[in-house]
Amino acid sequence: AHITLIAGARPNFIKVAAIIHAINAAETQGRVIDYCLVHTGQHYDEKMSGAFFKELNIPEPDANLGAGGGTHAEQTAAIMVGFERHLLANPTDLVLVVGDVTSTMACAIVAQKLHTKVAHVEAGIRSNDWSMPEEINRLVTDAITNEFFTTSVVANETLRNGGVSDDRIHFVGNVMIDTLRANEHRLEQPEVWRELNLEPRQYLVMTLHRPANVDQEHKLKALIGEIIAYSGELPLIFPVHPRTAKILTNLGINHSRLYLIEPLGYLQFNYLVKHAKAVLTDSGGITEETTVMGVPCMTLRDNTERPETVTCGTNELLGTDPRAIKPAMSKLFSGNWKEGRVPEKWDGRAAQRIVDVILSL
Numbered sequence: 001a002h003i004t005l006i007a008g009a010r011p012n013f014i015k016v017a018a019i020i021h022a023i024n025a026a027e028t029q030g031r032v033i034d035y036c037l038v039h040t041g042q043h044y045d046e047k048m049s050g051a052f053f054k055e056l057n058i059p060e061p062d063a064n065l066g067a068g069g070g071t072h073a074e075q076t077a078a079i080m081v082g083f084e085r086h087l088l089a090n091p092t093d094l095v096l097v098v099g100d101v102t103s104t105m106a107c108a109i110v111a112q113k114l115h116t117k118v119a120h121v122e123a124g125i126r127s128n129d130w131s132m133p134e135e136i137n138r139l140v141t142d143a144i145t146n147e148f149f150t151t152s153v154v155a156n157e158t159l160r161n162g163g164v165s166d167d168r169i170h171f172v173g174n175v176m177i178d179t180l181r182a183n184e185h186r187l188e189q190p191e192v193w194r195e196l197n198l199e200p201r202q203y204l205v206m207t208l209h210r211p212a213n214v215d216q217e218h219k220l221k222a223l224i225g226e227i228i229a230y231s232g233e234l235p236l237i238f239p240v241h242p243r244t245a246k247i248l249t250n251l252g253i254n255h256s257r258l259y260l261i262e263p264l265g266y267l268q269f270n271y272l273v274k275h276a277k278a279v280l281t282d283s284g285g286i287t288e289e290t291t292v293m294g295v296p297c298m299t300l301r302d303n304t305e306r307p308e309t310v311t312c313g314t315n316e317l318l319g320t321d322p323r324a325i326k327p328a329m330s331k332l333f334s335g336n337w338k339e340g341r342v343p344e345k346w347d348g349r350a351a352q353r354i355v356d357v358i359l360s361l
């Protein structure tokens with residue numbers, strides 16, 4: 001079989017790493033999948049892209065479409081034009097897309113229109129919130145996917161209810177967690193740890209990049225203000241996403257306990273998360289990682305497409321109203337945060353299962 005793997009944005013790289021390593025492992029047993037890796041160029045900064053290829057030992061992409069920046073339509077169009085050209089010159093049996101970013105949707109459309117089968121990793125999850133660009137990407141992608149690789153029983157149910165037949169739903173687990181399991185023993189202390197003499201459970205980590213939280217200056221300012229106000233004496237370590245950096249610079253927020261740093265590499269970021277008192281975030285992937293590491297997580301969103309991080313895991317949805325921060329911090333500091341457990345099949349073997357399915361198609 002020959003497959004084409006698509007990756008465009010930070011969380012995609014972490015997911016394809018697991019899939020590529022599973023393909024390579026199968027090859028040593030004579031179970032060969034030829035693959036080609038296409039980077040759409042959606043994320044392009046070294047700290048948002050190149051760094052992950054090096055750390056996670058992802059091979060150089062066979063092509064980079066250079067389609068970063070622009071409006072949603074501009075970015076979608078650039079990816080589609082670039083990927084169509086690539087696919088016409090380099091036909092394949094299956095295009096495998098991961099996650100819910102614009103690259104995921106754009107490449108699925110191109111593939112299906114060129115009569116190439118599409119497999120979607122992380123299929124079937126829904127926030128049911130059409131104001132999120134990712135939800136549109138999920139709906140469009142799943143509408144034209146042939147093989148659905150899922151992370152949860154809820155996703156399986158959603159797909160079944162939407163009329164997808166059982167033989168196309170493959171409940172394999174979570175490839176993002178494969179990467180975490182594979183790297184947990186080699187996490188690295190970041191520079192900020194030594195600079196600030198951080199100690200385990202004596203600091204908070206935060207990340208924010210959703211348009212709903214960061215695109216309006218007053219909202220971002222109010223959120224950060226409340227987090228500073230109710231975080232006690234703890235340092236707040238905030239690796240800033242480039243989208244957020246653009247807005248933060250105008251705000252000029254300064255506080256002695258708030259440490260704004262560049263986006264971290266995977267091994268350093270997860271070292272920081274693993275030892276944190278808690279994480280405040282609007283990320284999707286990070287809520288899964290905190291669940292697996294058993295670290296309290298406060299999600300600054302009104303909904304989640306990953307409900308098992310809340311029902312099973314350590315995550316709690318606070319919403320986007322800054323007033324939710326105070327009671328959540330009281331709960332954390334009084335030691336009443338839930339323990340959580342790890343969802344079914346988040347065991348580090350999801351990518352192996354994906355490879356097994358692909359070889360059986």
Ligand code: UD1
Pocket residue numbers: 009010011042043044045046048049068069070075100101102103133134209241242243284
């Ligand atoms: C994208 C995904 C989001 C995902 C996030 C992961 C979509 C619609 N959104 O959001 O689901 O959670 O990636 O991080 O696909 N920029 C840079 N350098 C970079 C990348 C981005 O400066 O390397 C800036 C650019 O100005 C760009 C803006 O950030 O226009 C937004 O980037 P984009 O990829 O469109 O969306 P994200 O907010 O990164």
Ligand code: UDP
Pocket residue numbers: 010011014176207239262263264265266267269270282283284285286289
């Ligand atoms: N991450 C990282 N460095 C950072 C912030 C996040 O390596 O400074 C990793 C994190 O561990 C997770 C992924 O990036 O694996 C999550 O990506 P992001 O929050 O950008 O996207 P989402 O999951 O919300 O789509």
